[in-house]
Amino acid sequence: xxxxxxxxxxxxxxxxxxxxxxxxxxxxxxxxxxxxxxxxxxxxxxxxxxxxxxxxxxxxxxxxxxxxxxxxxxxxxxxxxxxxxxxxxxxxxxxxxxxxxxxxxxxxxxxxxxxxxxxxxxxxxxxxxxxxxxxxxxxxxxxxxxxxxxxxxxxxxxxxxxxxxxxxxxxxxxxxxxxxxxxxxxxxxxxxxxxxxxx
Ligand SMILES: [Zn+2]
Numbered sequence: 001x002x003x004x005x006x007x008x009x010x011x012x013x014x015x016x017x018x019x020x021x022x023x024x025x026x027x028x029x030x031x032x033x034x035x036x037x038x039x040x041x042x043x044x045x046x047x048x049x050x051x052x053x054x055x056x057x058x059x060x061x062x063x064x065x066x067x068x069x070x071x072x073x074x075x076x077x078x079x080x081x082x083x084x085x086x087x088x089x090x091x092x093x094x095x096x097x098x099x100x101x102x103x104x105x106x107x108x109x110x111x112x113x114x115x116x117x118x119x120x121x122x123x124x125x126x127x128x129x130x131x132x133x134x135x136x137x138x139x140x141x142x143x144x145x146x147x148x149x150x151x152x153x154x155x156x157x158x159x160x161x162x163x164x165x166x167x168x169x170x171x172x173x174x175x176x177x178x179x180x181x182x183x184x185x186x187x188x189x190x191x192x193x194x195x196x197x198x199x
Pocket of ligand 1 (some may be wrong): 058059060061062063069070071072074075
């Protein structure tokens with residue numbers, strides 16, 4: 001006999017799909033939520049509902065945004081440098097270093113030919129036009145230092161060659177294979193400061 005109420009089982013199953021959460025943790029969380037005052041579950045449900053209602057992606061740089069444009073794109077004081085990153089989380093990690101004052105462009109992925117991910121799957125439509133619009137003086141390629149991140153940087157370096165905009169790559173100091181979002185702030189700030197021109 002299954003003594004588990006279906007509603008609790010359903011919640012645990014949904015929670016178990018989160019990264020790093022196994023079935024046992026999911027069940028523990030579900031029981032924990034049940035043990036809290038019902039206002040907690042209500043707030044949680046409301047926050048989840050509002051996520052898709054209020055958080056979207058900036059139409060210009062594809063970072064997280066609550067309006068059509070993200071806070072960075074709305075800030076007229078940012079420098080005319082465009083930092084290209086893989087994910088919206090990378091923007092948050094770089095902003096937290098407090099050492100970068102330019103703009104961003106979020107690819108929402110990396111090139112992975114073996115998985116069928118070509119340039120058409122990345123958010124690159126109109127990228128060159130955007131560089132002209134903001135009169136960019138430099139593009140910093142801040143993709144990861146794993147094989148796919150390097151391949152993406154190489155591709156972009158070649159693609160942006162004709163634009164005449166200076167193209168740089170973040171420095172090592174990022175461990176090979178490292179994902180930006182997991183770096184500590186000083187390593188990330190150093191990698192940005194030590195960027196070098198693409199060959
Ligand atoms: Zn933006």
